[in-house]
Amino acid sequence: MNRRIIHLVFYILPLPVILASLFIGPSHTATLGSIMDLFLKNSDDSDLIKSIIFDVRLPRILLSFLVGGSLAISGCSIQAIFRNPLTDSYILGLSSGAAFGAALALAYAFLPVQLSAFIFGLMAVALSYFTARKNKNVSIVSLILSGIIVSGIFTALLTIVQFFSDPFKLQSIVHWTMGNLHNANWVKLRSSVIPITIGVFVIFVYRWRLNVLALGDDEAKTVGINPERDKIIILIAATLASSSAVAVAGIIGLYGLMVPHMIRMVTGPDNQKSIPLNFLFGGTFLLIIDDFSRTISSFEIPIGVFTMLLGAPFFIYLMKKTNIGWNS
Amino acid sequence: MEQLNNAITVSNLSFSYNGSVILNDLNIDIKPGKLTFILGQNGSGKSTFLKVIAGLLVSQKGVIKILGNASDNLNFTDRSKLTGFLNQHHKAIFPFSVEDVVLTGRAGFIRYVPKEADKTASYNAMSKAGVLHLRNRNYTELSGGEQQMVMIARLLAQNPQILLLDEPTTHLDISNQSHVLSLLKQLVSEGMTIVAVMHDPNLAFLYGDDFLFMKNRKIIRADESMQAWDTDFLKTIYEGNIQSIPFNGRALLVPYLN
Numbered sequence A: 001m002n003r004r005i006i007h008l009v010f011y012i013l014p015l016p017v018i019l020a021s022l023f024i025g026p027s028h029t030a031t032l033g034s035i036m037d038l039f040l041k042n043s044d045d046s047d048l049i050k051s052i053i054f055d056v057r058l059p060r061i062l063l064s065f066l067v068g069g070s071l072a073i074s075g076c077s078i079q080a081i082f083r084n085p086l087t088d089s090y091i092l093g094l095s096s097g098a099a100f101g102a103a104l105a106l107a108y109a110f111l112p113v114q115l116s117a118f119i120f121g122l123m124a125v126a127l128s129y130f131t132a133r134k135n136k137n138v139s140i141v142s143l144i145l146s147g148i149i150v151s152g153i154f155t156a157l158l159t160i161v162q163f164f165s166d167p168f169k170l171q172s173i174v175h176w177t178m179g180n181l182h183n184a185n186w187v188k189l190r191s192s193v194i195p196i197t198i199g200v201f202v203i204f205v206y207r208w209r210l211n212v213l214a215l216g217d218d219e220a221k222t223v224g225i226n227p228e229r230d231k232i233i234i235l236i237a238a239t240l241a242s243s244s245a246v247a248v249a250g251i252i253g254l255y256g257l258m259v260p261h262m263i264r265m266v267t268g269p270d271n272q273k274s275i276p277l278n279f280l281f282g283g284t285f286l287l288i289i290d291d292f293s294r295t296i297s298s299f300e301i302p303i304g305v306f307t308m309l310l311g312a313p314f315f316i317y318l319m320k321k322t323n324i325g326w327n328s
Numbered sequence B: 001m002e003q004l005n006n007a008i009t010v011s012n013l014s015f016s017y018n019g020s021v022i023l024n025d026l027n028i029d030i031k032p033g034k035l036t037f038i039l040g041q042n043g044s045g046k047s048t049f050l051k052v053i054a055g056l057l058v059s060q061k062g063v064i065k066i067l068g069n070a071s072d073n074l075n076f077t078d079r080s081k082l083t084g085f086l087n088q089h090h091k092a093i094f095p096f097s098v099e100d101v102v103l104t105g106r107a108g109f110i111r112y113v114p115k116e117a118d119k120t121a122s123y124n125a126m127s128k129a130g131v132l133h134l135r136n137r138n139y140t141e142l143s144g145g146e147q148q149m150v151m152i153a154r155l156l157a158q159n160p161q162i163l164l165l166d167e168p169t170t171h172l173d174i175s176n177q178s179h180v181l182s183l184l185k186q187l188v189s190e191g192m193t194i195v196a197v198m199h200d201p202n203l204a205f206l207y208g209d210d211f212l213f214m215k216n217r218k219i220i221r222a223d224e225s226m227q228a229w230d231t232d233f234l235k236t237i238y239e240g241n242i243q244s245i246p247f248n249g250r251a252l253l254v255p256y257l258n
Helices: A002-012 A014-021 A032-040 A046-081 A094-108 A113-132 A140-163 A167-177 A186-205 A209-214 A217-221 A227-249 A255-267 A271-293 A303-321 B046-053 B076-082 B098-109 B116-129 B144-158 B174-189 B201-207 B231-237
Strands: B008-017 B020-030 B035-040 B061-066 B083-086 B162-166 B193-197 B210-215 B218-220 B242-247 B250-255
Touching: A002 A014, A002 A255, A002 A271, A014 A046, A014 A271, A032 A046, A046 A186, A046 A209, A046 A227, A046 A255, A046 A271, A094 A113, A094 A140, A094 A167, A094 A227, A113 A140, A113 A186, A113 A227, A140 A167, A186 A227, A186 A271, A209 A217, A209 A227, A209 A271, A209 B098, A217 A227, A255 A271, A255 A303, A271 A303, B008 B046, B020 B046, B020 B061, B020 B210, B020 B218, B035 B046, B035 B174, B035 B201, B046 B061, B046 B083, B046 B162, B046 B193, B076 B083, B076 B098, B083 B144, B098 B116, B098 B144, B116 B144, B144 B174, B162 B174, B174 B193, B174 B201, B201 B250, B210 B231, B231 B242
Parallel strands: B035 B193, B035 B210, B083 B162, B162 B193
Antiparallel strands: B008 B020, B008 B061, B210 B218, B242 B250
16 A cells, blocks of 8 residues: 555656756746746746746756656666666666767767667677677676676777867767766757657567566566567667667766666566656656756756766665676 | 377487587377376486477477477467476576566466456466465565475466476475475366476376386387386386385385395
8 A cells, every 4th residue: 555655656756846847957047936927927037037947947857857767767677688686778888888879979970979879889788798698698797797898998989089079079078978967958858859769668568578588588488478589679679768868968877777676666576567667757866866966066066976876875785685696 | 180199299309409419319209188207317308308399499300299280380479378388497586476477477468468367367377376375475585395386376377288397396395296296187187288307206106197218318118018117117217226116006216225
């Protein structure tokens, strides 16, 4: 019964948080009072306030929500198909791959940023997976270790791109790799909404099947599921969603690891229940973190800093709790 | 009709792994509606044989027909209606509830998400396997015997025509062994075909209808002239001295020391 109520709260939470976020920001013009005035009477500042609300805050709110939701839902599906509670797009090296791809496209404009992020994100996942694979088995620890290596490779490549970029582009690349939402605008939102929606939708469709896949390949095959095919579909969807998030918001580390575990505390491990909540709460929680990051000090702290600081204790706790063997 | 005579027909089956031959030119048929046990020494290829039949390993040569269907032509979904498989070990990572684990047995019937009919089938399967009281528990927190019963309930939810079980009783205590064996007997009496790899020949001889033996990469049955539990025959299968002691019209096997 208690769980039911929490469940319900998680479903309706996005709306009030999105609304409240409209009133939060460093501007002293667009405050709760002045926004209220806007609807009641035309003040002198009304154009400015409208602009702050609709061109600055609203796209940022929607983008934060979309990015948070896509990272969480991808993280949850990645954990299920790799049967590894200690992973997400960041640990797998996917984020670094996508960041490199996006930076390359930003610096040399040879491909659309989203597409380049997706291609290199997919490449990074494949590299992590095949590096970790031994005797057709991918252990929890080896996947984490190969993710570190792959992440390192793409971070190094990213540094090279930064070296060869002109100073103007360099600044934007550096800013954005730290995980940042403060450049949010309608253009970024438009560029990411379609790939994220497709990725999230595919994972949503496969939400129950993740339970079957999480039991292991033999256990899936013998009840009528083709695990290789399904995992590839889900992995491509997760890569599409999370690389698009990286392309617009940079590397938001450990967020996709942390949120699925928070949701499991409410729903249990059943992915049919947890997948929709991962998107909704993943979006809401990142929005709350972003609200903090833009009000806590006079300058903006990149959101990736917060998620790392929140996610790291989570990772350590899970590592102690989970029985991670080298071979299993 | 072939189905009427044999549940499974294996012709000229060979299987190698990493260059070493594990199954060599096997020919055997398995009768429907019977409890067939596969026996043999450790490492003789019993589990491999079962996994090839279940479609988890792909043989290099030979033809397997399952209820008249060529195994090579079956996709995973079609196969799941014909055969169900119980692994010797299953390591769970996420603490799914027993109910959720059993429900995954319905995957072959479920397009996206389970329907009420699937939940009912799972409920009945849990009830039949005697694990209904565990349905809200976490699978990972159960004892080995309980986990085995849950995986059997999952098979019942799947409801295939043939069950393939890899050592269903090996890690169980004696009360769970009798629990599993009496369930298997009941299923066979209701028309199910069951093929199980057994570690312990005594349990097999007590309750089986038919016995297959793996030896030297082949699979054999005792001649019509003798019983599977005859010492002379068993000495050709198991190395070392053994003695059989008559019991209930059959026999129990013990190691015999000079």
